[in-house]
Amino acid sequence: MYHSFKTCFLLTMASALFVYSSLTFAKTSEITTLTTPLKDNLVILQYHHVSNNTPKITSTPPDVFAEHLAYLYEHFNVVALPDAINALQNGTKLPDKSVAITFDDGFDNILINAHPLLRKYDFPYTIFINPALIGRSSQQLTWEEVTQMSQEGVTFANHTLEHQHLLNRQKLKSNNSHNQYEAIENEAQWLTRVLNDISQAEAILKGRLGYSLRYLAYPYGEFNRTLSDALNKLDYVGFAQHSGGISSQSDFSALPRYPAAGRYAKLDTLKIKLNSLAMPVLESKISDPELSESTPNELRLTLDAKDFNLSNVNCFYQGELQPITINDDVLIIQLSDNIPVGRSRMNCTARSKSEKDRYYWLSQPFFKANQNGLYID
C-alpha cells in the first residue's frame, strides 16, 4: 500500500495536477482541490487519549475532540501523514492549510471515542504504537484491533518497543561481584541499544501490518542530535513534540507536532497553531536539545525574512519574552540560566506580512536530566 504511495509520487512529480488528485483529502471534491492554493507547509497535531477518564494533561475530552474535527472539516485539508511527508520530501507543495492527525501510545479510547468520529469525516490518521505494549493492559489496543483499524485505513508507526526515555543511559551489568561501582554505558553502547530497540519495533510492525514506514515518534518527544542524525542516516523520519510548522526545508529527523491535549486542547489557541507557517531557517546554530555542561547560553538563527520583519520575531520561554539581538541578519537569542530538569521549549514566532492572521513558528526543545542523570516522566 505504502509502496504505491511512494511510486505514485515519484512518477507524478512532474505533474502538479496529478499529484493534487493523488493525495488523500478528506473533504475534497475535484473542484475544491483545483482551486486551493498550494503551499510548502504542513501542520501536524498530536493526541494521546480521547477520553474524560484519563490523565488530563494527555487527554482531549471527546466533545472537544469533536469540536476540533468539525473545525478542521470546515477550514482545513486533513491529509494522510505518509502522503504529506512524501510530498514535502519530494519538494511538492501541499494544498494550503494541510493538517495531519496523529496519536501516540495506542490507547483503546482512540478506537472507542475518536475512530468513529474520524471515520465520519473520512479523515486519515496515524497512530504511533509501542509493539511490546500492545494488548498488555486493558487500556491498550490489542493486535486484533490494530489489524482491523489498519484494514480500515488507519496508519500505524513506530513509538519504540516499550516507551522508555531514550536519552537515559543504562547501568551495565557487572559480572564482578567485587566491583564497587557500576559502570554506565558509553555513547556508542547507548546508541547501539536504542537503535536496536527501534529496529526491533519496526520489524514487529512490518510483520503484523505488512508495511514499514520507518516513522519514529520519540517517546516524550525526547531526542538528541546524535540519535536524530543516526536515524536520518537509516532513512527514518522522526517526529517530536515541540511546536511549529513544517516545510520541505524542515529537519525530517525531528519534525514538530503541536500537542492538542490538556491545556493545549482549547480550540481558540489551537487555531493560531493550525494556521502557523514553517519558520524559514537558512542556518541554525541551535544547540543539541539534550542539555549538557557545554551547551551555549544562546541560540543563533539566520532566517529568510522575506515575509516578516526580523525585528518582529518574538521568542518565549516559560511564558517570558527572551532578549534578542540582531547582528548582520543573525538573531541571537539569550537562553535562560534557569532551564529546569525535564522537558521545556522555546517558541519563536513572527507575524506574516502577506497574511496578517498567520505566524511563522519555530520551537527549540530542551531536555535536561536530573541529578542522577535520568530523564523523568
Ligand SMILES: [Zn+2]
Ligand atoms: Zn508516547
